[in-house]
Amino acid sequence: MATAPRRHYGGHSAEERRLARRERLIEAAVRVYGKVGYRDATVKAVCEAAELTERYFYESFATSEELLIAALNTVSRRLIDCLNRIGAEHPGAADERCHAVLRAYFRALKDDPVGARLFVLEIARVGPAVDEAGAALLGEFGELLSRTLAPDAGARPRRDQLVRAGVVGAVLEIAKVWIRSGYAKSTDAVATDALKICRVLAH
């Protein structure tokens, strides 16, 4: 292994192939974990979804949780970037901008239920490592919301830490109940409800 010559295949180097397989596994994990939930997903199922065998799982990930974290980061990064863009592009009043961001958030959850399940549901209570990754993502989400409502408040650092966490928890819980209801209310109405709580972050 250590001194294996590593040959080109299909026009790609060994490392390229390895990374491509890694990506396929992550995308498959998003689908599988999003569909049946991490708890009920097996390594085998993910590998089948990726059309790869178990050996390639252990080539890129030491444990299932590691793959879950990678999948979580992939989905969340995508979502947070999108929301950041929308926040930045929206010139109006803070309140308006926040509503737009929330609307985009809930629309994303509705349009991509599988990814949604990951970010909203599977983000918690899996294991220490996953919890840590989830906490970091949630913190980022809180910053994003806070920035949206009070863009000039970068100076106020740790004071509202708990309040910010609370607001994030509120948005997530609203999302959970909304999803559980089968998306009963309109996206716009849900965003309006969430905004009521987010306003606590404004000054």
Place this chain on the structure above:
Amino acid sequence: MATAPRRHYGGHSAEERRLARRERLIEAAVRVYGKVGYRDATVKAVCEAAELTERYFYESFATSEELLIAALNTVSRRLIDCLNRIGAEHPGAADERCHAVLRAYFRALKDDPVGARLFVLEIARVGPAVDEAGAALLGEFGELLSRTLAPDAGARPRRDQLVRAGVVGAVLEIAKVWIRSGYAKSTDAVATDALKICRVLAH
């Protein structure tokens, strides 16, 4: 079994003994699940904590989740009743009353970390049955908070359903972060933070 004569033992009937064992299992479950978490707790461990053997586990519970739900209900009932009492006894303004209730809530979490872990952490993401029980308890908690802040609003039924859920999610998330921080802030300060969000429920 069906026609077993059932004899008295230690001055108690067979049914009394069975219920006593059930109670011991629930109390043991609160301790064990609260300490190591439901995920890492085994039937064996709970039985050892209860000083009973596995046979008695299956005598009272069909599955581990059933015991978790019972433990969850026991702890939550205790907590919610306590908060209800404090809310009822507090005559002052709504805002004051809510702060008192929140203070009691966070104090309870701090004084009883084991029960706290159950109500705050283990309430979610275990299985469908547990999630349902947890959702019911969270709904009750939301009603409690709502009633505390707007006692006369019994007429307004389902309108603020999502907002209420959001507030509950916020309080729980604040609790989680607070616990994770090792109870860094004072109970009073945390209650004040949570109150900021709860005020959304006032009219």
Place this chain on the structure above:
DNA sequence: AGTATCTGACAATGTAGCGTGTCAAGCTGA
């Protein structure tokens, strides 16, 4: 064309915990 690497299918192994069964010893009531 031949050899060495790469790949996929699948078997083999190991572990953990659930749920059940066995058995001897301890009570209880007559």
Place this chain on the structure above:
DNA sequence: TCAGCTTGACACGCTACATTGTCAGATACT
């Protein structure tokens, strides 16, 4: 005191899954 219900300790089989190993066939470089 005795028969039989009750209890505790513990072993057993079973299932599911992770993880490693084997091997034949496909592919690329020389």
